[in-house]
Amino acid sequence: MGSSFDVSIVAENEALAENYIQQVFEEVIRIDLLISDWKPNSQISEVNKNAGIKPVKVDKEVFDLTKRALQFSEITNGAFDITVASMDKIWSFDGLMDELPTKEAIQKSIENVGYKNVILNESESTIFLSKKGMKIGFGATGKGYAADKGRELMLKLGIKGGIVNASGDLASWGRQPDRKSWLIGLRDPFKNGAILRTFPVRNAAMCTSGDYQKFALIDGIRYSHIINLKTGIPATGLTSVTVLGPEAETANAFSTSIMVLGAEAGLQLLNNYPDYACLIITEDNDIITSKNYKKVLKNLNTDN
Structure with missing residues (x-):
């Protein structure tokens, strides 16, 4: 998944711990082989290869993960969208980009983006991308899903x-x-290397999306690597969004969505999901928390 995984478990001895940790890594590898859009033989790569051509039958697990992602697209009105993988790479976040792409380039980059063009057939367990050039990817929920499955x-x-x-x-x-x-x-x-807050948790998931590691600074404005797919322009205004709740997949999707939606709309969205709370840091270093923040932290620090 292009990410490092660290696993800590409580076990009777080191040998047992290593055995169990290896099983978690094997589970992560199993999921990666199913959903990676970088691995040519994965089911998602097969779906992408057949965009505009034909539906592709996938495992129920892959189908359900895609279905949940599309549901997030619906509730966020497209702020979250797994078809971001279709976008032409016109933005660079390596510190070298010093001017905005042209309006024409931006518009062309999002031509194949659009979650409503992902067609699911539940009875056949197929996924069909209706436009050639479309791609889907799970960069925004795949890691969280793998963490959930490892815990499970x-x-x-x-x-x-x-x-x-x-x-x-x-x-x-x-x-x-x-x-x-x-x-x-x-x-x-x-503050490089500093810890802003610590959270005591027992049964919890926590995911953070931010622009402080990957961004472009153009004319004094910091553009996040998280892109608003309606406009083709990276999100601005927020530096970090941390979401806490029971499941990492869901927390991951919310943190990405709120970066795009902004603080006000993001908090309104989260009001509908009382099991999840967020801590937002704006580009001016203001800290905003959802109204249920303390209650959720308390719930996540109890034995279920």
């Missing part, structure tokens, strides 16, 4: 506590060996 596997095997961390998108459960809650740190985007 460990719970089935009776592991009482641990964390599956997919490059900052993580799922935790249980407690540390000393019976204390897990302590998760949130990086300060304005």
Whole structure:
């Protein structure tokens, strides 16, 4: 998935821990082989190759992941969209880009983007991309989903506590060996290496989207690597969005969506999902939290 995974579990001894951790890695690899749009033999790559040609039959797991992603597109009115993979790469976030692309280039870059052109057939378990040149990818939910599945596997095997961390998108459960809650740190985007806040959690997921590592600074405006697919222009205004809740896949989708929607619309969206809370950091270093923030943190630091 182009990301590093770190796994911590509570086990009776090191040998057992290594065995269980290896099973988590095998689960992550299994998922990657299904949904990676970089691996030519994955089911998602097969879907992308047949864009505008024919539907492709996929496993129920892949179908359901795609269905949930499209549901996020619906509730966010397209702020979240797995067809972002279709976009022509006209933006660079390596620090070298110093002027905006032309309006023509921007418009052309999003010609094949649009979640409504992803056609699902549940009875046949097929995915069809109706326009040639379309692609789908799970860069915004795949890591969170893998973290959730790693946690699910460990719970089935009776592991009482641990964390599956997919490059900052993580799922935790249980407690540390000393019976204390897990302590998760949130990086300060304005102070290199500093921790802004820590969250004591037991059964929780936490995902952060931000522009402080990958962005373009043009005419004094910082453009995020997260792009508003309606306009073809990167999101601005927010530096970081952290979402906490029970599932990493969902938290991951919300954090990406809120970066695009902005603070006001993002908070309104999250009001409809009381199990999830967010902490937003604006480009002016203002901190905004959802109204249920303290309640959700309390719930996530209890034994379920």
